[in-house]
Every structure is written in C-alpha cells, then in structure tokens.
Amino acid sequence: MSTSPPAPRPRIALVSFPGVRAFDVSVITEVWGVDRTDRGVPLFDLRRTAADPAPIPLRGGLALTPDRTLAWLARADLVVVPGLDDHLTPAPEPVLEALRRAHARAIPVAALCGGAFTLAQAGLLDGRRAVTHWNLVDLLRTHHPRVTVVRDALFLQDDNIWTSAGTAAGIDLCLQLVRTAHGAETAATIARSMVTAPFRTGTQAQFIEHPTLHTDRDADALASVRAHALAHLAEPHTVAALAARAGMSPRSFARHFRATTGTTPLRWLIAQRVAAAQKLLEQTDLPLPEVARRTGFGSEITMRQHFAAQLSTSPRDYRLAFHLTLDQPRVDTTRPHP
Numbered sequence: 001m002s003t004s005p006p007a008p009r010p011r012i013a014l015v016s017f018p019g020v021r022a023f024d025v026s027v028i029t030e031v032w033g034v035d036r037t038d039r040g041v042p043l044f045d046l047r048r049t050a051a052d053p054a055p056i057p058l059r060g061g062l063a064l065t066p067d068r069t070l071a072w073l074a075r076a077d078l079v080v081v082p083g084l085d086d087h088l089t090p091a092p093e094p095v096l097e098a099l100r101r102a103h104a105r106a107i108p109v110a111a112l113c114g115g116a117f118t119l120a121q122a123g124l125l126d127g128r129r130a131v132t133h134w135n136l137v138d139l140l141r142t143h144h145p146r147v148t149v150v151r152d153a154l155f156l157q158d159d160n161i162w163t164s165a166g167t168a169a170g171i172d173l174c175l176q177l178v179r180t181a182h183g184a185e186t187a188a189t190i191a192r193s194m195v196t197a198p199f200r201t202g203t204q205a206q207f208i209e210h211p212t213l214h215t216d217r218d219a220d221a222l223a224s225v226r227a228h229a230l231a232h233l234a235e236p237h238t239v240a241a242l243a244a245r246a247g248m249s250p251r252s253f254a255r256h257f258r259a260t261t262g263t264t265p266l267r268w269l270i271a272q273r274v275a276a277a278q279k280l281l282e283q284t285d286l287p288l289p290e291v292a293r294r295t296g297f298g299s300e301i302t303m304r305q306h307f308a309a310q311l312s313t314s315p316r317d318y319r320l321a322f323h324l325t326l327d328q329p330r331v332d333t334t335r336p337h338p
Helices: 022-032 070-075 093-104 115-121 134-143 168-182 184-193 216-231 239-246 250-261 265-283 288-294 300-311 315-322
Strands: 011-015 045-050 056-058 062-064 078-081 109-111 155-158 161-164
Touching: 011 022, 011 070, 011 093, 022 045, 022 168, 045 070, 070 093, 078 093, 078 115, 078 168, 093 109, 093 115, 109 115, 109 168, 115 134, 115 161, 155 168, 161 168, 168 184, 184 265, 216 239, 216 250, 216 265, 239 250, 239 265, 250 265, 265 288, 265 300, 265 315, 288 300, 288 315, 300 315
Parallel strands: 011 045, 011 078, 078 109, 109 161
Antiparallel strands: 056 062, 155 161
C-alpha cells in the first residue's frame, strides 16, 4: 500500500548579526522552533542564518550559532528579522542585500520591534507603512524620513513586509504570521503552549504611559462585559446595551473601553466574531450562513465583508485553505453554540 510523501516543512529564516536582541531571537525560536506535531502543528524548519558561521554574541552572556548562510533565504517561505539592542546598529551589507533579494522574490519579510530599522536600512520600507515601538517612532522617522511610520499599531503589513511594535507585540506578529499561513487554530495552539493570547485587538496606544482613566471597579465591569459578549457572540450587541451592563453611560463606557483595549467596543466585537468564524470554518462543515449566524454577523454577506476587510480573503476561500482534513479532530457541531 503506497503512502503519500510527508508534507514539506515550512522554512523559516531567522536573520542574525551582531546586535540583535536575545528576547526576539527567543520569541522566533519559541514560535517556529518547537516541535508541536503531537498537537497538530506543522513541523517548521527554522534556520539561523548569518553572513558567516561564527557565533554571534547576544546581550546577557548568550550566543547564537548560525547554521545556514544568508544564501538560504532564497529557499525560505518566511524571513524574520529580530529587533536590536541599539536601534541604530548598522546591519552588515550582506544582510541588507539578502533581505532585498528575498523581498524581490516575493518572500514575506517580517521585523520585530527595532528590526524595522534594519529593513529601513535595506530600503525595503521606503514609501511604505511601518510600525515600531512607540518610544522609537520619532527616531525611525528622523533617520528614515521616506518611511511612513504608524504610531500606534501593534503590527501591520505593507507589500508583503511585516513590522511590529515592541517586545510582546513581536509575539503578536509571529502568531499572526502563523495564522496567515497555517490558520487560526494552529496559531491558537502555539499561543496556548506559550500561555499567551492567540491575538490581541487594539493598538499600542493602550501601553503608552498615561494617567489611569478608571478604577479597579470599572476595570472589573469592563472585563465582565467582554466576557459576556464573548459568551453570547450570536446575539446583537450595541454600545448602549454593553454600557448599561457595565453600569456606565455610552460615552464613558466607550472612553474606558478604548483606554483598556486600545480599540472601540464595536471594532473589538468584530475582531472576536471574525476569530470565532475562523475557528468554525476550520473545524466544522457548517454552512456559511450558519457560521455567520453563530458568530453574530447575521448574514453571510456581512461576514464576507468583514473577512475581506480584516483578512483580505473570503470565508469560502479561508475554509478551502485551512479546513481540517478528515483524519483530524473536529468540533462537535451537534452541541449548541453558547
């Protein structure tokens, strides 16, 4: 009996050179370098690429040993650049040229936090939108004026180039890259093993230093409202109704909600509904109108509009790309949706 050949391992290139941050290297390794095949996650082929094989010192007494040259970037499915300890560290010219060649081959290129400075040095961000840590925005604008720096996004994409805000937002970006290539459930599985959120909505404006806008009691009320909305996604929710549940006026509720999450109540709710629909599309055979109903979109047309806006695809195409095969576990569709 013939057996089908194993699926090719997705190839991830970690670009390294003196000055890259140990934390970002660890994040990239944790997301793509851990074997989670027992939980249905693909086995990734993560390689540490550099201009030469010499060990690269990292802050904290650590060292990174490259196992591939920069030529391996031509074979990669994704190229990831860590942030920098000193954000103005000049990257070696072979690194910059390898990044330019990878982008020219339409390989996705991603940078965590201050890694945006490396992409900017390569000229890859000229005329494009990019994000970095909120405290580095002015520095990036000053040294690379041709880059359109977005102040408060957690991460964003422009022309197959991804950038992220600082530290934890690098984890958000890595999980988004997994989600884009391998589906929401794969990203969620990795996030669960890392004990982190599969995705965070909002912007890094919520993390910029500012006076506290609400009391602990208000925070508890907001958390309770979000939990209620998640448990009843199929039901219609208005800002006025959510505010009443929190015991606030709609204006006060919207202001406190944005201060807590970095986004508006309705944008947060749409993001949760899209995520829930992704999971149902991956794990069930429910018809699209039923998926839309269970996740609160009401109609397939509305769900399709939000998928196009947030994921640049349609629910039907998303299912074709990420629906689980017959030998993988499925969600029990006979159980009522909460």
